[in-house]
Amino acid sequence: MEEYRMIEKDGKPVEYRLFTYENHVNGWTVRAILNPESEEFSIRTDIGMLEFALIEFITDSFDLFRSMVEERLARIIHDDYVERSRNFSVILKNKGVPDVAWDEFLPDSYQGFRRLVKPNDAVRIINGSYMILAYYDAATRSGLSLMYNVLRDDFFAERRVQNFPHLVHDFDTSSLKELEKALRKRLLPVLDEIAADRDKSLSE
Template sequence: MKDETIEKVRAETEHWGYMDQLPEEWHGFHLDRTVSVGKDTYDLCRYENKDRHTSVILYFHEETHEYKLRLKIGLIEFCRIEYITAGLESFEHLLRKQLEFLLMDMETFNPKTLSSIVSDKKITEWALGRELPEELEGFSLFIRPAQPVKINNGSYIVVDYVDFSLESSFTLYYNIYRDEFFAEARIWNIPDVNYDFDSNELPELEEKLHQRLLPRLQEIRKRAETEAANKKEAVKGKSES
């Protein structure tokens, strides 16, 4: 991030009264006021629930010169477009109206946040969704179909199996605009996409999960563990040289 941008944001937010009024604990989240400057982001603060692996981050984005809010849910991080604003005053206005409700919905699933298309698709009532194992190939079921999570561009996370120790996961999405289920893996938090689970209806998806979920999880684990071993060897080699 450019020095002039850092100074601009610092000057605008140094005496921001709203920040001083934020509760230290709010609906299961702890407020971390640590400022973090990245390549093109200036993180002002975050509300974090470590047990749930969820965070809400307030930040300034240098690329667009806007104040924004992003969520981190498990390994998945994304900007909530409803909070994008050009100035601090309008950003504060939105936060005062909506931030508490956002934290409440992240703490406790709110079915009212679901699109009617998701409801009509019967995803929350899906029988297989209720039968998914809590643990599979060392991955934990982090998000389940009974409680889909809305992200951006009309997509919902329907299933998320995660191994946080390896920063690796298998995620199944549903997109309301394309009326399509699709999947993505993360291996050490790097996306890895294939099209083996693309489906339009739940029976089609169910068949593909029966056939392909276990092998896909095994593949993700093998690649993640191999990469971890390679990193360990590289560090060992450097320390011995």
């Protein structure tokens, strides 16, 4: 979708938006922007629980930016955010992630949070990490995400309430078996805690 409009926050310009692709099923977006301060073009991805720039697209040359977008962006969107199994890391496969019956104990929704990511459809993010699980309430920008860093070989989690992040240590481990145990025991209580904080923030 072509936009060609300036986005402002608190009365200040933050990005000139060129176009946006949106997945209407889960609300994820990929957008092309010009930063009015640095005068650099970039691609930013918003998958609900996380927003980040695709650093390989950052440039101050419009011609180079347009060329990279035309040559590479459609494939990246398709492989990384639509047909994610096409780009599933060999390291995750060797870790045994596809072998766990995740649907047996990971509900599709709970306490107003939708499961937007599950381990068999992990999303490549940044810094050598994949998001392997995400429960998200888009209306309040609150939820829980679980990541796996392929460089450190560890799982770690983050919670957000009104988009404000906090680390969650209930799922810190390098063992897939220990992660499964922790999720079976602690996933719903942690989501209950996030829901309580979310609802408290709405009433304040």
